[in-house]
Amino acid sequence: MGNGKIIINACLPGFEELQQVEINECGIINQIKPSSNHTIAIADKQVIDLQGDWLSLGGIDLQINGALGLAFPDLQPEDLPKLSKICDFLWSQGVDGFLPTIVTTSVEKIQNSLATIDKFINSQTHSKKTAQIIGVHLEGPFLNYEKRGAHPAEYLLPLTIENLQQVLGSYQNLVKVITLAPELDSSGTTIAHLHSQGIVISLGHSTATDEQAKTAFKLGASMVTHAFNAMPSLHHRQAGLLGEAIINSSVFCGLIADGNHVCSSMMKILLAASNYEQGIFLVSDALAPLGLPDGIYPWDSREIEIKSGTAKLADGTLAGTTLPLLAGVNNLVEWEICSLEKAIAMATQSPRQAIGLSGIAVGQPANLLRWHWDETEQNLTWQRLDI
Numbered sequence: 001m002g003n004g005k006i007i008i009n010a011c012l013p014g015f016e017e018l019q020q021v022e023i024n025e026c027g028i029i030n031q032i033k034p035s036s037n038h039t040i041a042i043a044d045k046q047v048i049d050l051q052g053d054w055l056s057l058g059g060i061d062l063q064i065n066g067a068l069g070l071a072f073p074d075l076q077p078e079d080l081p082k083l084s085k086i087c088d089f090l091w092s093q094g095v096d097g098f099l100p101t102i103v104t105t106s107v108e109k110i111q112n113s114l115a116t117i118d119k120f121i122n123s124q125t126h127s128k129k130t131a132q133i134i135g136v137h138l139e140g141p142f143l144n145y146e147k148r149g150a151h152p153a154e155y156l157l158p159l160t161i162e163n164l165q166q167v168l169g170s171y172q173n174l175v176k177v178i179t180l181a182p183e184l185d186s187s188g189t190t191i192a193h194l195h196s197q198g199i200v201i202s203l204g205h206s207t208a209t210d211e212q213a214k215t216a217f218k219l220g221a222s223m224v225t226h227a228f229n230a231m232p233s234l235h236h237r238q239a240g241l242l243g244e245a246i247i248n249s250s251v252f253c254g255l256i257a258d259g260n261h262v263c264s265s266m267m268k269i270l271l272a273a274s275n276y277e278q279g280i281f282l283v284s285d286a287l288a289p290l291g292l293p294d295g296i297y298p299w300d301s302r303e304i305e306i307k308s309g310t311a312k313l314a315d316g317t318l319a320g321t322t323l324p325l326l327a328g329v330n331n332l333v334e335w336e337i338c339s340l341e342k343a344i345a346m347a348t349q350s351p352r353q354a355i356g357l358s359g360i361a362v363g364q365p366a367n368l369l370r371w372h373w374d375e376t377e378q379n380l381t382w383q384r385l386d387i
Contacts, residue, residue, distance in 0.1 A: 004022065005023045005046045006023070006045045006047055007047075008048070009050050010035075010052075010055040011055065013054070013344050013349055014345065014349070015032075018036075019034060019035060020035045023366045028363065029360070029361065032360070032361070048385065053370050053372045053373075054340060054344055054370070055360075055368055055369070055370060055371075055385075056344050056349070056360060056369050056371065057352075057367055057368065057369070058091075058131075058368075059094050059096060059325045059326055060348065061090070061284050061286075061325045061351070062254060062281065062354065062355065063101050063225065063254055063283035063284065064099070064285070066287055067290040067291050068085060068086055068089055069288055069297070070086065071287070071288040071299070071300075072101060072117075073105045073109055073300070074113070075117065076112060076116060077115075077116055079116060080116065086131075087130045087131045087132070088130050089291055090131035093326060094382060094384065097131055097133070098131055098132075098133065098134070099134060099136055100117055100136055101137040101138075101139050101285075102114070102137070102140075104141040104143060104152060104156060105140075105141070105152070110141075111171075114168075114169065117174065118174050121133050134355075135177070136177075137178070139151075139179040141157045141167065142156075142157055142180040142184055143156055143181050143184075143230075144184065144207050146207055147206055147231060148230075149205060149317065150317050150319040150320075158184060159181070159184035161190050161193055164190060176200060176355055177199070177201075178199055179203070179225040180201065182206060182208050182212055183207060183208045183209075191221060192219045192220065194220070196220075201221040201222065202222075202223035202254070203223070203225065203245070204224060204225025205231070207231075208231070208241040209240060210239045210240055210244040212241075213241040213245065217251060221251075223251065223253070224241065224242060224245045224253040226256050226283065227245075227253040227254060227280070229261050229262070246274060252281055252353070252354035253270070253274070255270065255282055255328075256282075257282055257327075257328035258331065259331060260321070261318065261321075264337055271337065271338050281346055281347070282325060282328040282329065282347045284327075284328070285320045286322055287322055289304075290322045292306075292322070294307055294322075299313075302314070304319050328343075328346075328347060329343045329346070329347050329382075333380050334378070340371065344371055369382050369384060
């Protein structure tokens with residue numbers, strides 16, 4: 001790596017003017033300064049001139065259900081090599097880290113998946129350039145039957161501390177986020193317990209009113225799972241769960257920006273009511289066929305059909321996507337839903353903030369993406385910088 005590198009004339013989300021970023025010989029960010037400030041010596045460093053392109057850390061995907069044909073709820077010890085390939089694949093898709101998402105299934109399968117992920121994390125090396133597993137997202141089984149969507153009804157459980165302990169087993173420290181329906185916990189004791197254990201509580205697959213959501217947020221819930229989906233719509237007389245989340249500056253909302261889960265007009269309304277620093281973050285919600293061609297694939301005991309990146313059950317129920325996280329950034333920009341700066345931040349900074357990780361800063365590994373908007377072609381591209 002020599003004496004390190006310096007990136008100049010870079011646009012960074014959240015910074016007002018062009019910045020220069022110094023990276024030491026170990027690949028760590030040493031300084032971030034305005035390009036007009038020449039206090040960083042560049043004579044002995046390799047200079048990368050971004051010429052006004054955008055610079056960010058890689059993406060963080062807080063909701064991804066599988067990839068390369070492997071569904072995370074189906075994980076077994078023999079899947080460790082495949083899990084390593086998935087991490088490499090996601091790295092190639094611009095993702096620095098992710099939460100394997102385990103959807104509603106049997107307690108036995110949840111435990112098998114958690115045990116496999118725990119073993120894999122303990123074997124991960126942070127020196128390798130690959131996407132890191134930073135915890136697990138449990139999406140269920142504590143969901144409202146009426147808003148279960150594609151989650152199998154037979155495995156839904158009442159939200160009690162006893163059932164929670166059964167599901168988590170000895171892997172409580174592994175679970176970073178849990179999606180639940182707050183109306184299933186009328187006393188609030190289970191939500192308060194989860195908050196006390198440091199688990200991020202995300203509300204979703206729910207019929208919660210705004211008052212029930214407000215109570216859950218006061219008890220420590222701080223996130224909403226895939227905004228608009230599997231919850232009541234916004235209504236002028238009943239704001240509901242999402243309405244209460246939007247006006248709460250401490251609550252983050254996940255958004256699937258594939259154009260099917262949420263239409264462009266509703267995405268504009270959501271983003272107009274929030275900001276990327278305390279508000280909306282992108283998720284892929286990608287299913288196991290991510291990285292594979294369209295077709296029919298197994299999904300728990302059922303099948304899903306993938307067409308142009310959209311996954312549906314045989315009855316037409318929307319089950320998810322097979323589009324990678326950063327496809328959402330391209331969509332937001334190309335559909336003119338928000339600025340390039342905001343779209344990049346929603347995939348890179350906001351998800352980090354939602355789970356308490358630092359954004360681009362001194363001391364961070366320089367896992368950096370360069371984003372280029374071609375004005376002539378009206379096209380957004382990105383590439384990993386070789387640091």
